[in-house]
Amino acid sequence: MAGLVVRPRSxxxxxxxxxxxxxxLKTFGAPVDGEIVSLKDGRDRLLGSAIYNSKSQIVARRISxxxxxxxxxFFQRRIARAASWRERxxxxxxLCRLIWxxxxxxxxxxxxxxxxxxxxxxxxxxxxxAKTMIAECLTELPGVAHVxxxxxxxxxxxxxxxxxxxxxxxxxxxxxxxxLSGARFSVNFLxxxxxxxxxxxxxNYAFVAGYSRGLxxxxxxxxxxxxxxxxxxxxxxxxxxxxxxxxxxxxxESNAAMNQRSLEILARDVFDALPALARSERTFDLxxxxxxxxxxxxxxxxxxLKGYEELHRLAAPLLAPNxxxxxxxxxxxxxxxxFLESIAAGISGAKxxxxxxxxxxxxxxxxxxxxxxxxxxxxxxxxxxxxxx
Numbered sequence: 001m002a003g004l005v006v007r008p009r010s011x012x013x014x015x016x017x018x019x020x021x022x023x024x025l026k027t028f029g030a031p032v033d034g035e036i037v038s039l040k041d042g043r044d045r046l047l048g049s050a051i052y053n054s055k056s057q058i059v060a061r062r063i064s065x066x067x068x069x070x071x072x073x074f075f076q077r078r079i080a081r082a083a084s085w086r087e088r089x090x091x092x093x094x095l096c097r098l099i100w101x102x103x104x105x106x107x108x109x110x111x112x113x114x115x116x117x118x119x120x121x122x123x124x125x126x127x128x129x130a131k132t133m134i135a136e137c138l139t140e141l142p143g144v145a146h147v148x149x150x151x152x153x154x155x156x157x158x159x160x161x162x163x164x165x166x167x168x169x170x171x172x173x174x175x176x177x178x179x180l181s182g183a184r185f186s187v188n189f190l191x192x193x194x195x196x197x198x199x200x201x202x203x204n205y206a207f208v209a210g211y212s213r214g215l216x217x218x219x220x221x222x223x224x225x226x227x228x229x230x231x232x233x234x235x236x237x238x239x240x241x242x243x244x245x246x247x248x249x250x251x252x253e254s255n256a257a258m259n260q261r262s263l264e265i266l267a268r269d270v271f272d273a274l275p276a277l278a279r280s281e282r283t284f285d286l287x288x289x290x291x292x293x294x295x296x297x298x299x300x301x302x303x304x305l306k307g308y309e310e311l312h313r314l315a316a317p318l319l320a321p322n323x324x325x326x327x328x329x330x331x332x333x334x335x336x337x338x339f340l341e342s343i344a345a346g347i348s349g350a351k352x353x354x355x356x357x358x359x360x361x362x363x364x365x366x367x368x369x370x371x372x373x374x375x376x377x378x379x380x381x382x383x384x385x386x387x388x389x
Contacts, residue, residue, distance in 0.1 A: 001067070002029030003038030004052075004060055012039065012047060012062065015371040017102055019050065019060035034125040036063075036070055051107060051126035055160040061107035061124065070130055075137045078105050083141060089364040094143075095178065096365040097199050103367045103375040108159075109134065112195040114187065116145040117173050119195040123151075125159045135168035146170035148189045165190060177258070181206040182233035185224055185255050193248070198226055200330075200378050201290070203363045208288060208326045208382070209234035215285035218242070218277075218318065220270045224251040225263075227288045227326075232261045239263040240284070242273045274314035283320040289327040294334075301333050305342040308334075312346025316354075321387040325354065332377035339379055347383075358382035 006012055010023035019039065031037045031052050037060060039047040049068040050060035068074060082104040086096050098118065099111040108124025118138050122128040128151070135147040147169040156163065167190075178185050180202050187196040205226050213235035219228040222241035232239055241263055243249050249267045256263055266273050270291070289311060294304035308329065319325055329339045340356075347354055360380030362368065368376045 001036065001038045001049075002031040003027070003040060004031065004050075005040050005042060005044075006047070008042060013041065017050075017062040017107070017369075017372055018058050019062075021054075021057055021059045024059060034129045036068065036126070038067070051124060053125045053159055056125070056158055061102070063105060063107065070126060072133055072137065075106075075130070075134055076140070079134075079137050079141070081105075085367070086365050091363070091365040095180075095199070095202075098138075098365075100366050100375065102372050103369045110195070111138065112199055113144075114176060114178055114189070114196055116143055117148060117176065117189055118144055118146070119148045119150050119189050120168065121150055121153060121195065123153060123155055123159065123161075125161060128156075128159070128161055131168065139169050146173045146189075148173070150189070150195055153194070180226070181209055181230040183225070183229035183255075183261075184259055185226075185229070186251070186258060192251070193224060197224070200362055200366050201226055201328075204326075204328070204360045204380060205230040207358070207360060208286075209236075211324055211382070212236040212286055215324075216240075216283075216320075218284040218287045220274070220287070220289050220315070221291045222252055222265075223248050223290075225255045227290065228252070228263055229255060229259055229261060231286070231288075232263065233259070236286075240266065240277075242266045242268065242270050244269045271311070271314065274311075274318065278314070278317050282318065284318055284323065285320050286324045286326070287315050287319055289315060289325070291328070291330075293331040294329070295331050301331075301338070304331060304334060305338060308339060308342040309346040309349065312343050313349040314346075316347045316350035316352040316385075319352070319354075319385045321385065323385045324357075325383040325385070326360075326380065327383070328360070328378065328380040330378050332374050334379075336379045340381060343381065343383070353386040354383040355386055356381050357384050 005025045007025045033053050037052040048062045048065040050062040082099050098113045099109050108127045110121040112119045122131045149166050149168050152163040176187050209230040212231040217231045217236045217239045219241045222228050222243040228239045228241040294307045362378045
């Protein structure tokens with residue numbers, strides 16, 4: 001087997017599973033992109049087997065500490081283990097993230113299950129080459145009738161992969177209605193948002209909605225209405241949803257009608273909408289900030305933190321006395337501590353004060369691999385305003 005020798009002090013020697021191009025001391029045996037390679041240290045000791053792509057900044061991603069082939073038996077075992085973990089951890093096996101990339105030992109593979117439909121992403125070259133086999137293994141799970149490929153994520157370009165969308169098994173399932181926390185959402189797996197819904201926020205929808213009864217709610221970056229509609233289902237007095245995406249607004253309107261809920265929709269950029277609401281002297285009892293990732297690159301964390309600071313500076317004046325603020329970051333490059341500092345800076349910049357009354361994060365179907373911090377990305381805080389300070 002061809003392979004790589006890693007440099008001393010490479011992160012894989014401390015337990016991580018990635019090898020960056022700068023960490024390769026030398027190659028041997030002419031490794032081929034998309035195939036399995038051996039990883040060794042400078043003393044010729046085996047560190048494991050990895051998928052290889054010379055075009056990627058992460059040239060190797062370990063899949064085992066032993067010698068391992070990418071055969072059907074490998075995928076069957078890893079998928080079965082992932083499914084078993086979701087079942088044992090109390091996740092809804094019919095509505096969950098079934099496979100979460102490195103956390104489940106399948107680097108670059110993301111699979112979300114919606115009943116008899118599984119939406120698959122293969123974001124690394126080796127896994128993309130094996131996607132037909134992966135889909136075949138997924139159909140062996142009880143009750144699976146469709147496997148949809150949603151390989152239109154921009155991150156695939158880092159692996160030299162083109163965008164692809166289509167049916168890998170079972171044909172187009174059409175529109176499906178999914179229920180989360182008392183609200184229903186229509187999902188189109190081939191043309192809708194990413195893999196369908198933000199399953200990583202499902203528990204947080206319920207948690208935040210639990211505080212919303214009788215309150216005036218402002219949901220920023222509302223997307224298809226996850227927080228907005230679950231808050232209305234939980235008894236919110238009113239909801240104003242801010243969303244700039246044309247397709248997302250259409251979905252939000254459709255989902256609101258399907259749930260027979262009435263809400264105010266502001267189809268504009270949040271950074272423009274918040275000052276306009278402040279000029280109108282409007283206030284809200286509960287404000288939700290759930291923006292898309294402000295950075296996907298480690299070198300741009302400073303800009304992202306400034307963006308979070310500005311977002312909270314604009315939102316704070318709209319918070320009613322004794323109001324609540326639920327706020328999230330979904331970038332793994334932003335630590336919880338750094339995110340909280342940016343929140344504090346923004347709220348202080350608005351001459352307001354608040355305290356933290358709750359924390360939020362990823363559900364158990366998005367497990368965190370202890371040795372791979374990149375598998376941890378979603379963090380959230382629930383704050384209460386401190387009037388008079």
